[in-house]
Amino acid sequence: MTCWLALAWFGVLSAHAAPLTLAAASSLRDSMNALVQQFEQQHPEHPVRVVYGSSGKLASQIMHGAPYDIFFSAHADYSDKVVAAGLAGAPPMEWAEGRLVLWHPGHPDLKPEDLSSAAIRHIAIAQPRHAPYGKAAMEVLTRLADDQLQQRLVFGENVGHATQMVQSGAAEVGLIALSVVRGRVLRGTSYTEINPAWYQPLKQTLMLTRQGANHASAQLFLEYLEQREARDLFADFGYLPLTQNGEPIHVAE
Numbered sequence: 001m002t003c004w005l006a007l008a009w010f011g012v013l014s015a016h017a018a019p020l021t022l023a024a025a026s027s028l029r030d031s032m033n034a035l036v037q038q039f040e041q042q043h044p045e046h047p048v049r050v051v052y053g054s055s056g057k058l059a060s061q062i063m064h065g066a067p068y069d070i071f072f073s074a075h076a077d078y079s080d081k082v083v084a085a086g087l088a089g090a091p092p093m094e095w096a097e098g099r100l101v102l103w104h105p106g107h108p109d110l111k112p113e114d115l116s117s118a119a120i121r122h123i124a125i126a127q128p129r130h131a132p133y134g135k136a137a138m139e140v141l142t143r144l145a146d147d148q149l150q151q152r153l154v155f156g157e158n159v160g161h162a163t164q165m166v167q168s169g170a171a172e173v174g175l176i177a178l179s180v181v182r183g184r185v186l187r188g189t190s191y192t193e194i195n196p197a198w199y200q201p202l203k204q205t206l207m208l209t210r211q212g213a214n215h216a217s218a219q220l221f222l223e224y225l226e227q228r229e230a231r232d233l234f235a236d237f238g239y240l241p242l243t244q245n246g247e248p249i250h251v252a253e
Contacts, residue, residue, distance in 0.1 A: 019047040020217040023058040023068035025204075026126075026158035027098060027133055027176075030183030031237040032072070038233070039224050046217040054158035056130025062087055062209060069212030070221065072204070074098060074177075075132035079205040089213030095225070096239040098202035099178035100136045103163070105189040106172060112194060115173070116146050124162040124171035127155045134162070136199035137175035143198050178238035204239065 024032050029052050036048045051058070051068065059078040062068055063085045073079045079092035104110040107119065115123060123141075126134030134155070141149050154170060156162030159177050163186070166174040181191045206225070212218045224230055231241055 018215070019049040020070070020212075020215055020221055021068050022048060022050045022070050022072060023062065023066070024050055024052055024072040025055045025058070025074035025132070026052045026160035027074055027179050028052070028072055028204075029160060029180075030185075031179055031234055031239070035225075035230060035233055038229065039221060042224075043217075043220065046220060048217070048221065052158075052160065054126060054131040054134075057158070060130075067211055068209055069215045069218050071207045071209055073132075073207070074202055074204055075135075076203055076205045077132075079207045082207065082209065087210045089208040089210045089218075092205040092207040094203045094205050094242055096204045096234060096241055098133070098204055099196065099238055099240070100133060100140065100175060100194045100199060100202065101178045101181055101191045102173060102194060103166060103176050103181050103186070103189070103191045104173045105166065105186075108190040110173065110190075111192055112140065112144065115141075115144065115149055115152075120172050121152060122154050122165075122171035123149065123152050124154050124156055124165040124174035124176075126159045126162045126176070127157060131158050132202055133159050133175070133177050136202060139199040140175060140194055182237045203242070 022032070032050055036050060040048060055073040055075055055078040058071060059073065059081050062071060062082050071079060071082060076092060076094065082088055083092065102110065102112050125137035128134035128138045154165055156165055159180055162174050163176050163180055165171045178193060180186060181189060208218055208222065235241065
């Protein structure tokens with residue numbers, strides 16, 4: 001009996017020590033890394049690991065059994081797919097709105113209307129089939145009504161990959177997330193925010209998965225997201241918080 005109790009207690013400790021695993025859209029990498037660091041400083045007994053990727057790929061992984069506890073998607077379409085598959089531990093919640101920018105580190109005065117310039121040979125975007133920011137980028141390019149722009153596109157697997165293509169010189173500019181250019185590495189480089197009327201709103205969603213509903217740290221982390229320091233951190237990366245009716249709250253710079 002003593003041995004059985006010892007094993008049972010070890011099992012409880014192991015369950016509590018297991019990291020909370022987040023699946024997060026690549027556009028969240030810098031902000032989520034900063035948030036997790038803050039959370040773990042306050043709650044060192046609740047470790048967190050984050051897996052980044054395009055929202056569509058992460059949703060597909062969850063539906064194929066990936067052990068993610070909380071899913072942060074850059075668009076509701078993908079969290080809705082997880083719900084439809086019966087893998088949600090709670091309904092998705094829209095918590096912020098993202099913004100699309102034209103990142104042009106080597107062309108400081110460039111505007112979206114100038115993309116047809118001969119100096120711009122390649123435009124990097126995330127793959128629109130499974131990345132919300134890539135889909136938004138395609139909506140912007142369609143609005144510009146220049147067929148040549150389509151021929152200049154190079155596709156990254158996600159926003160992070162599209163960013164790397166510009167950094168490596170494979171593209172001169174990129175249509176990527178505002179949260180990325182406000183990250184530690186790119187902050188201060190040249191970008192132009194795209195008129196949000198040019199693309200469908202990028203409503204960010206978060207969702208507790210069916211697996212996460214049983215994780216000891218999940219509720220604590222979700223409660224932390226509601227605290228002022230967490231909201232301020234995301235606002236600093238350019239995310240617009242949403243009101244209860246889903247409208248963005250515009251925060252003065």
